[in-house]
Amino acid sequence: MRAALTRLAAPALLFLLLLAVPFLGIGGGFVLDLLTRAMILGIAAVSLSLLVGGAGLVSLGHAAMMGIGAYAVAALDAAGITEGMIVFPTALAAAALFALVTGAVSLRTSGVHFIMITLAFGQMAFFTASSFSSLGGDDGYTLYARTEILGSPLLQDRRSFYLVCLALLALVWGGCTAILGSRFGRVLRAARENERRVRAVGFSPVPYRLVAYVMAGAVGGLAGALLANASEFVSPASLSWTRSGELLFLVILGGLGRLHGAILGALAFVLLEEWLSHLFVYWRLVFGPLLVLAVLFLHDGIAGLPGSLRAWSRWRPTFSKRRSADA
Amino acid sequence: MPEPLLELRGLCKNYGALAVTDDVSLTVLPQEIHAIIGPNGAGKTTLIHQISGTLRPDRGSVLFAGRDVTALPVERRARLGLARSFQITSIVPGFSVLENVALAVQARSGSSFRFLRPAGSEAAINRDALAALEAVGLAGAAGRMANALSHGEKRQLELAIAIAMRPRLLLLDEPLAGAGPEETARLIGLLRDLRQRYGILLVEHDMQAVFSLADRISVLVYGRVAATGTAAEIRADPEVRRAYLGEDELA
Ligand SMILES: Nc1ncnc2c1ncn2[C@@H]1O[C@H](COP(=O)(O)OP(=O)(O)OP(=O)(O)O)[C@@H](O)[C@H]1O
Ligand SMILES: [Mg+2]
Numbered sequence: 001m002r003a004a005l006t007r008l009a010a011p012a013l014l015f016l017l018l019l020a021v022p023f024l025g026i027g028g029g030f031v032l033d034l035l036t037r038a039m040i041l042g043i044a045a046v047s048l049s050l051l052v053g054g055a056g057l058v059s060l061g062h063a064a065m066m067g068i069g070a071y072a073v074a075a076l077d078a079a080g081i082t083e084g085m086i087v088f089p090t091a092l093a094a095a096a097l098f099a100l101v102t103g104a105v106s107l108r109t110s111g112v113h114f115i116m117i118t119l120a121f122g123q124m125a126f127f128t129a130s131s132f133s134s135l136g137g138d139d140g141y142t143l144y145a146r147t148e149i150l151g152s153p154l155l156q157d158r159r160s161f162y163l164v165c166l167a168l169l170a171l172v173w174g175g176c177t178a179i180l181g182s183r184f185g186r187v188l189r190a191a192r193e194n195e196r197r198v199r200a201v202g203f204s205p206v207p208y209r210l211v212a213y214v215m216a217g218a219v220g221g222l223a224g225a226l227l228a229n230a231s232e233f234v235s236p237a238s239l240s241w242t243r244s245g246e247l248l249f250l251v252i253l254g255g256l257g258r259l260h261g262a263i264l265g266a267l268a269f270v271l272l273e274e275w276l277s278h279l280f281v282y283w284r285l286v287f288g289p290l291l292v293l294a295v296l297f298l299h300d301g302i303a304g305l306p307g308s309l310r311a312w313s314r315w316r317p318t319f320s321k322r323r324s325a326d327a
Numbered sequence: 328m329p330e331p332l333l334e335l336r337g338l339c340k341n342y343g344a345l346a347v348t349d350d351v352s353l354t355v356l357p358q359e360i361h362a363i364i365g366p367n368g369a370g371k372t373t374l375i376h377q378i379s380g381t382l383r384p385d386r387g388s389v390l391f392a393g394r395d396v397t398a399l400p401v402e403r404r405a406r407l408g409l410a411r412s413f414q415i416t417s418i419v420p421g422f423s424v425l426e427n428v429a430l431a432v433q434a435r436s437g438s439s440f441r442f443l444r445p446a447g448s449e450a451a452i453n454r455d456a457l458a459a460l461e462a463v464g465l466a467g468a469a470g471r472m473a474n475a476l477s478h479g480e481k482r483q484l485e486l487a488i489a490i491a492m493r494p495r496l497l498l499l500d501e502p503l504a505g506a507g508p509e510e511t512a513r514l515i516g517l518l519r520d521l522r523q524r525y526g527i528l529l530v531e532h533d534m535q536a537v538f539s540l541a542d543r544i545s546v547l548v549y550g551r552v553a554a555t556g557t558a559a560e561i562r563a564d565p566e567v568r569r570a571y572l573g574e575d576e577l578a
Contacts, residue, residue, distance in 0.1 A: 183439040183446045190419045190430050197417045200379070201492055202405035202434040
């Protein structure tokens with residue numbers, strides 16, 4: 001019980017802080033927009049973390065899920081449909097369907113092959129999006145209006161859009177956390193660590209992985225639909241494989257072991273990007289070394305930082321420990 | 328004679344020119360311990376792999392409870408009631424000892440496509456898992472991480488997982504390897520108890536254990552069954568003496 005509470009402490013604090021921001025009036029609208037974007041990326045990252053950290057499925061095609069969600073918004077917008085009760089379910093369903101079809105093929109492979117095949121499917125989605133001439137092709141498509149919720153322009157207002165994204169982020173995080181602890185999640189986690197054992201007790205891992213892949217895809221689609229609204233613009237760039245790489249980057253930076261790490265990773269990524277891009281032109285160069293450092297020194301990412309700090313402060317040369325134990 | 332639980336018919340498996348399994352036919356009856364002995368590299372583990380479904384035989388068939396399972400994958404055979412322990416320990420290292428066993432209980436306790444309820448607080452599953460751990464004498468370690476167990480304890484966990492599946496047939500690949508004398512005595516007692524409920528195919532190098540437990544013994548040499556019989560018959564078989572058993576072991 002106590003262990004469960006301490007596990008919840010960090011994510012709870014994070015959500016409280018995010019909730020406080022719009023009421024503190026820090027930095028005005030610009031900061032809210034920035035954090036909104038970070039939280040949307042966080043939604044996608046949490047779902048990717050479910051796949052990578054939970055199921056051991058390293059997907060390099062997650063941006064395609066987001067892109068499909070975003071293009072669903074654009075396509076409906078072009079058809080004059082902006083009602084969220086239609087737009088969001090469509091975005092989720094489209095991404096889930098794509099995940100179902102591509103996942104059924106990709107999950108026949110594993111390891112590096114899985115990475116490559118998800119990348120290939122992502123690229124297929126990218127080129128497909130580029131060829132939608134009615135949606136602007138390579139140039140992208142500017143939305144006429146943001147999605148409405150039951151006819152009300154809820155997402156127009158900066159602060160309510162922020163709060164909607166925060167609520168969805170919390171919902172996705174809570175849902176994914178519950179899933180990992182459930183029977184289903186137990187099979188997923190076990191299959192990540194030892195597939196042979198899982199088969200020997202009577203589970204075929206593939207159906208479990210496929211369901212996880214579809215769920216993550218649907219959440220990715222949700223994030224994409226939100227992102228389209230945030231920027232009021234959709235372009236093939238949002239499906240590019242570099243975006244998939246970024247998502248993977250921030251999931252690892254945040255820490256694979258804990259789902260809220262993905263949110264921390266997204267926040268760190270967006271804020272760093274903002275800050276560094278003001279400092280100098282080649283700011284992207286910094287990301288590479290940063291990831292190397294994070295992987296080397298923060299074994300559990302940003303989410304594991306408190307634990308890592310404790311471990312460092314306790315560190316002694318091992319020989320002195322043995323001596324004192326012998327004495 | 329009752330219908331055999333397991334029947335192997337003319338099983339063959341080659342690795343290149345090496346015949347690892349060479350026309351093996353044998354049966355395990357319900358509530359029987361059938362031991363397989365043989366020198367290192369005789370093909371015992373390879374045979375277990377073919378029975379559990381990890382490897383497909385080149386020829387021959389595996390019948391389980393009268394049904395041909397030769398083409399079924401591991402997980403289907405497991406659900407039919409075929410449980411195995413691995414010679415090289417195969418556990419989920421990042422799970423607690425209890426959760427390792429709970430996974431096996433969960434596999435036979437209804438659907439695992441349940442997404443929200445915490446699996447760790449399912450009392451019925453935990454109770455069965457703990458019972459299996461008690462049976463192998465590992466209940467005290469239930470809360471520890473599996474990768475922190477000693478080698479001997481991992482062997483016990485391996486066995487607990489197999490028992491927790493409540494199978495009809497247990498395939499045990501050297502369950503006593505690495506166990507201390509005290510553990511060995513306990514595990515032999517456990518296997519004797521288990522025989523009341525399951526058929527057991529036991530691969531084991533500990534001759535004392537084999538001779539005291541087994542109803543029948545098959546001797547595997549270069550992938551062939553050199554002899555099958557009761558403990559007394561095997562002890563007396565001249566070919567077995569020559570091929571495998573040192574004279575001192577029989578004294
Ligand atoms: N994948 C493989 N490819 C080629 N040869 C193999 C392979 N697996 C096993 N062998 C060979 O098959 C033979 C039988 O191996 P197996 O592991 O079944 O023996 P065993 O009777 O279980 O031995 P031990 O008592 O040492 O556990 C050995 O000679 C081994 O080298
Ligand atoms: Mg062996």
